[in-house]
Amino acid sequence: MPAVNGRRVAVVAGCRTPFSKAGSTLKDTRAVDLARHAARELLERTNLNGADVDEVIFGQVVPSALVPNIAREVSLLPQFPKEIPAYSLNRACASAAQAITAAHDQIALGHSDVVLAGGAESLSDIPILASRRLADILVDAGRAKSLGARVKTLARIRPRDLVPVAPAIAEPSTGQSMGQSAEKMAKENHISRDAQDRWALRSHRLAAAGTADGRLTAEIAPWLPARPDGAIVTQDNGIRGDTSLDQMAKLKPVFDRRYGSVTAANASPLTDGASAVLLMSHDAARSLGYEPLAFIRSYAVAAVDPGWQLLQAPVWAVPKALERAGIEWKDLGLIELHEAFAAQVLSNLQGFAEKGWEIDEDIINVMGGSIAIGHPFGATGGRLVTTLANEMRRRDVQFGLISVCAQGGMGFAMVLERSA
DSSP states (O other): OOOBTTBOEEEEEEEEOOOEETTSTTTTOOHHHHHHHHHHHHHHHHTOOGGGOOEEEEEOSSOBTTBSOHHHHHHTSTTSOTTOOEEEEOBTBTHHHHHHHHHHHHHHTTSOSEEEEEEEEETTSOOOBOOHHHHHHHHHHHHOSSHHHHHHHHTTOOGGGGOOBOOOSBOTTTOOBHHHHHHHHHHHTTOOHHHHHHHHHHHHHHHHHHHHTTTTGGGBOOBOOSSTTSOOBOSOSSOOTTOOHHHHHTSOOSSOTTTOOOOSTTBOOBEEEEEEEEEEEHHHHHHHTOOOSEEEEEEEEEEOOTTSOTTOTHHHHHHHHHHHHTOOGGGOSEEEEOOSBHHHHHHHHHHHHTTTOOOOGGGBSBTBOHHHHOBOTTTHHHHHHHHHHHHHHHHTOSEEEEEEEETTTEEEEEEEESOO
């Protein structure tokens, strides 16, 4: 995928909030506040004048009814002029990555020079819905012409109508949860429980090492507590460097209790967090005095039947991205694979291997992945881009790949390059 109109799109910088398990250190924080925090910190770190930003694009999977366009609330930070346009999007777990490619397209086409893109999710603050019957009764009560009519309408409410309805992490088309789909993939691809636990252990150990040596924490904007007695959150809280295969083996399967192999240990946890990435045209980066971390070489999306193997679409997206980049799998120096489940990662790698590609685990998720770090649905893509671009610079790697599976049987892939 050559540069459009000769305009190469640079990844200049990125940062994120800590990724915290839902219900833990960020449980009282709204997704919009996490998104604004990541964006504000990115501006501070890059010393960028907010007036130089042409557009803001953010991803979110489970939006609040009170904040339906989270990107616009980010663009209304005091650091920005109020005239910056913004929009939000949803490509499930690839949402932030999709926001970054949307930014890429606007820059490549010459519509923008500087775009802030990212994503956020608070799975501690998901919208709770009323039952359809209760909603209908409340609407009827609101239309009542008199107090007596209103009381009579409200008297129709029954206890069962008051049971709240939470959004399900399941496929609308099949009714299966992602965990059930991961179990299906494990069985059909003959992925053992031991192999899944070993991959999960690898994720935790590498993430613990990346945290200890400062590579991961350098990407994190510390979260300041709302209360004076609260603790400052400086790192991801799902990483367990002290876990072991024996400890993992004690956990029971969650989605198929009798014959299953997917457990809480070899799956990514529900997570709160946000990420932000600064993208510029190469000319804008030079004129503003920034050295790019990497450039977006290509990207691609694919989809499969959700009733087949829900999380296997990267096996089709990655070849498209490589072809558009004009490179081969063997040219990749680093790879970031989103880890929804160990069963999914190993199934994706199995699919790549079946294409004749050599799988070198030494270049894959070198600082762990979503199983350990966490997975705020709307934000993970921004973390992957930031982590990959930073590590490519550290290792002087020419080509790097991002691969993301997503709800709906979708897959996303992106190739980054260091230089022309």
